[in-house]
Amino acid sequence: MVALSVSLKKSVTLFHALSDETRLALLERLKEGEQCVCELTDAMKATQSRLSFHLKVLKEAGLIRDRREGRWMYYSIDPDAIEELETVVDTLKQVAKSAVSANRCC
Amino acid sequence: MVALSVSLKKSVTLFHALSDETRLALLERLKEGEQCVCELTDAMKATQSRLSFHLKVLKEAGLIRDRREGRWMYYSIDPDAIEELETVVDTLKQVAKSAVSANRCC
DNA sequence: CTAATGAATCAATATTTCTTGATGGGATGG
DNA sequence: CCATCCCATCAAGAAATATTGATTCATTAG
Numbered sequence: 001m002v003a004l005s006v007s008l009k010k011s012v013t014l015f016h017a018l019s020d021e022t023r024l025a026l027l028e029r030l031k032e033g034e035q036c037v038c039e040l041t042d043a044m045k046a047t048q049s050r051l052s053f054h055l056k057v058l059k060e061a062g063l064i065r066d067r068r069e070g071r072w073m074y075y076s077i078d079p080d081a082i083e084e085l086e087t088v089v090d091t092l093k094q095v096a097k098s099a100v101s102a103n104r105c106c
Numbered sequence: 107m108v109a110l111s112v113s114l115k116k117s118v119t120l121f122h123a124l125s126d127e128t129r130l131a132l133l134e135r136l137k138e139g140e141q142c143v144c145e146l147t148d149a150m151k152a153t154q155s156r157l158s159f160h161l162k163v164l165k166e167a168g169l170i171r172d173r174r175e176g177r178w179m180y181y182s183i184d185p186d187a188i189e190e191l192e193t194v195v196d197t198l199k200q201v202a203k204s205a206v207s208a209n210r211c212c
Numbered sequence: 213c214t215a216a217t218g219a220a221t222c223a224a225t226a227t228t229t230c231t232t233g234a235t236g237g238g239a240t241g242g
Numbered sequence: 243c244c245a246t247c248c249c250a251t252c253a254a255g256a257a258a259t260a261t262t263g264a265t266t267c268a269t270t271a272g
C-alpha cells in the first residue's frame with residue numbers, strides 16, 4: 001500500500017484520461033504544438049462538442065493546459081503531467097520488480 | 107501519427123486496465139508475489155466474482171499471468187507488460203518533448 | 213463415485229462514460 | 243449595439259463497464 005495508494009485516485013484519473021483513442025489522438029495532434037479547438041476539429045473528424053468533452057477530460061487529468069487568446073482557446077501538452085505519469089509508471093515498475101516469491105495459499 | 111498509432115489500441119487497452127482502483131489495488135497486492143484468488147479475495151474486501159472479473163481485465167491487457175496449481179489459480183505480475191507500459195509512456199514523453207511552437211490559428 | 217472446494221462464467225441490473233444536438237456565453241468586427 | 247464566431251456546457255439518449263448472485267466447471271479428498 002506504499003507508493004501507489006498515495007496517489008491512487010490520481011493514477012486512476014491519469015490512466016483513465018489516457019484510455020481513449022480520441023484522447024490519445026488529441027495528444028498526438030498536440031505534438032505539433034499548441035492548437036486551438038477549431039484546428040483540432042478540422043484535423044480530426046470530430047464535432048466541436050465531442051472534442052470539447054475529451055479536452056476537458058485531458059485537462060482535468062492535468063495532461064494539457066489551455067490558454068485563451070481572443071475567441072480562441074489554445075490547448076497544449078503539459079510536460080509536467082507526463083513526468084507525473086512517468087513517476088506513476090515507475091512505481092508500477094517497482095511493484096513488478098519486487099514481485100517474486102510465491103507463498104503457499106489458502 | 108508515428109509511434110503511438112502503431113499500438114494505439116494496445117495503449118488504450120493497457121491504460122484502461124490501469125484506470126480502475128480495484129485493479130491497481132490488485133497489482134499492489136501482487137507485489138507481495140504470486141497469489142491465488144482466495145488470498146486476494148480475503149485481503150481485499152471483494153467478492154470472488156468481482157475479483158475474477160478484474161483479474162481477467164488485467165490478464166487480457168497482458169499485465170498479469172495466471173498459473174493453475176490444483177484447484178488454485180495463482181496470479182502474478184508480468185514484468186514484460188510493465189516494460190511495454192514504459193515504452194508507451196516513453197512515446198508519450200517524446201510527444202510532449204516535441205510540443206513546443208505555436209502556430210497561428212483559424 | 214460422490215461431495216466439497218476454488219474459481220470462471222453468465223444473466224440481469226446498476227453505474228459510468230460517451231455522443232449528439234441544442235443552448236448560452238464571451239470576444240470581436242462592423 | 244448587433245451579428246457573428248469560437249467554444250463550453252447541458253440534457254437526453256446510447257453504449258460500454260462494473261457489480262451481484264446463481265450456475266457451472268475442474269480438481270481433489272474421502
